[in-house]
Amino acid sequence: MKTGKAKLVRCAIYTRVSTDQGLEQDFNSLDAQYDASQAYIRSQAHAGWTLVRSKYDDGGFSGGNTDRPALQRLLDDVRAGKVGIIVVYKVDRGYDTKDRKITVNHAEADCVRTIFRSYLKLGSLNLLMADLRKGDIVTKSRMLKSGKTIGGIPFTRGPLAYLLRNRFYIGEVIFKGETLPGEQPAIVDRALFDEVQAKLNEQVRNHKQCRTKSEAPLAGRLFDDRGHRMTPSHARKGAIKYRYYISSALVQGQMEQAGSVNRVPAKEIEALVAKSIRNHLGQSADIEDAVLIRDHVDRVEIRPDRLIIELANAKSAGANGKRGIQRIEVPWCKTPATRRREILVPKTAAAYQVRPIRSENRALLVASIARGRRWLDELAINPDANVEAIAAREGCSARKVNMTISLSFIAPDLVRAAIEGRLPHGMGVARLCELPAEWSRQHHILGFNSP
Numbered sequence: 336m337k338t339g340k341a342k343l344v345r346c347a348i349y350t351r352v353s354t355d356q357g358l359e360q361d362f363n364s365l366d367a368q369y370d371a372s373q374a375y376i377r378s379q380a381h382a383g384w385t386l387v388r389s390k391y392d393d394g395g396f397s398g399g400n401t402d403r404p405a406l407q408r409l410l411d412d413v414r415a416g417k418v419g420i421i422v423v424y425k426v427d428r429g430y431d432t433k434d435r436k437i438t439v440n441h442a443e444a445d446c447v448r449t450i451f452r453s454y455l456k457l458g459s460l461n462l463l464m465a466d467l468r469k470g471d472i473v474t475k476s477r478m479l480k481s482g483k484t485i486g487g488i489p490f491t492r493g494p495l496a497y498l499l500r501n502r503f504y505i506g507e508v509i510f511k512g513e514t515l516p517g518e519q520p521a522i523v524d525r526a527l528f529d530e531v532q533a534k535l536n537e538q539v540r541n542h543k544q545c546r547t548k549s550e551a552p553l554a555g556r557l558f559d560d561r562g563h564r565m566t567p568s569h570a571r572k573g574a575i576k577y578r579y580y581i582s583s584a585l586v587q588g589q590m591e592q593a594g595s596v597n598r599v600p601a602k603e604i605e606a607l608v609a610k611s612i613r614n615h616l617g618q619s620a621d622i623e624d625a626v627l628i629r630d631h632v633d634r635v636e637i638r639p640d641r642l643i644i645e646l647a648n649a650k651s652a653g654a655n656g657k658r659g660i661q662r663i664e665v666p667w668c669k670t671p672a673t674r675r676r677e678i679l680v681p682k683t684a685a686a687y688q689v690r691p692i693r694s695e696n697r698a699l700l701v702a703s704i705a706r707g708r709r710w711l712d713e714l715a716i717n718p719d720a721n722v723e724a725i726a727a728r729e730g731c732s733a734r735k736v737n738m739t740i741s742l743s744f745i746a747p748d749l750v751r752a753a754i755e756g757r758l759p760h761g762m763g764v765a766r767l768c769e770l771p772a773e774w775s776r777q778h779h780i781l782g783f784n785s786p
């Protein structure tokens with residue numbers, strides 16, 4: 336495709352909490368900060384911003400202590416030229432600072448209380464996000480010293496979860512693991528805050544139970560090598576169900592941002608991770624793979640030549656008082672397809688001599704292209720949209736949705752040829768879904784001259 340590219344800017348996300356409390360949860364404060372920062376980096380893709388692979392998380396370190404392992408590692412990478420921009424997430428809605436003192440922003444405080452009450456009424460972060468969009472309630476806008484305004488965008492799940500857990504709104508602060516009275520006035524009633532915490536804790540318990548029963552034990556733990564979560568997906572062929580993990584960047588239609596390996600067979604990866612953990616820890620063969628993964632795996636990163644497995648509950652202080660993360664590196668490479676399928680057009684026939692596509696196939700193809708573009712727009716515009724939700728709504732598989740979306744990347748003149756019925760005979764939806772992304776190769780494969 337002929338698109339201008341901005342200069343690449345490597346961005347790193349730094350997250351920190353001052354207490355270990357809650358870090359054992361499936362979705363904790365560090366996750367919320369990371370997701371919010373990642374969403375902001377994606378919004379700046381037009382400026383060349385791209386997320387680096389490394390994660391810099393300091394869980395259980397006070398802000399007054401700059402000798403934090405992840406922070407020092409990040410600063411070393413900045414000095415080495417590996418990172419150009421550091422992105423952090425700071426929640427301060429409800430309050431302003433003036434003359435180095437915290438004052439209440441009454442309009443924003445009303446929004447905070449509305450969010451708390453709405454969550455208690457709806458009982459779901461996803462429903463809350465939809466409700467806030469209907470009410471046009473967005474994140475707080477802030478003006479930088481440069482004059483640029485940031486914020487003012489729809490809430491996503493991470494920032495909402497972080498906001499609803501924030502004890503700052505009830506006049507408290509967390510310092511070195513202790514909850515202390517703060518100087519700021521409370522803007523949320525204590526009873527309302529406690530009810531919301533109980534509801535959030537209930538959701539966490541239900542989520543854990545569902546994930547324990549899930550047939551995708553690596554859900555929430557598997558990442559590509561650019562930091563994107565790998566989302567469970569599946570396809571059916573007859574009575575057989577094939578499970579996969581797909582990069583969330585791919586699911587959101589941002590193929591250029593996905594890692595080097597963006598789709599993997601689920602059973603193969605799960606079995607390899609479980610086997611590696613079993614051998615490393617000397618666990619019994621009687622323990623199910625899913626239980627091993629649930630109890631011992633914190634994170635798995637997929638690279639083209641290996642898996643990097645971070646062990647859960649392995650973060651311990653060393654002799655120097657700094658924390659380390661125990662990792663296992665396992666050799667691995669993606670199994671290639673047994674047979675590469677290609678679209679072949681007779682080389683001896685001129686373009687005008689090739690038998691044209693059948694009219695009924697043309698109509699189906701044009702409708703599918705339009706549908707794929709519509710679904711791609713939905714994924715790009717709506718942060719809540721995903722392939723699985725579209726598949727459920729349309730009554731088809733996630734694989735069918737992904738294949739249809741791939742038709743959106745056919746060169747414009749080839750789309751015009753499809754509308755006019757000038758594509759070669761036999762070029763239907765299934766075969767055109769296999770076209771490469773490069774327009775020049777599309778033209779070559781279909782026997783058309785590049786414009």
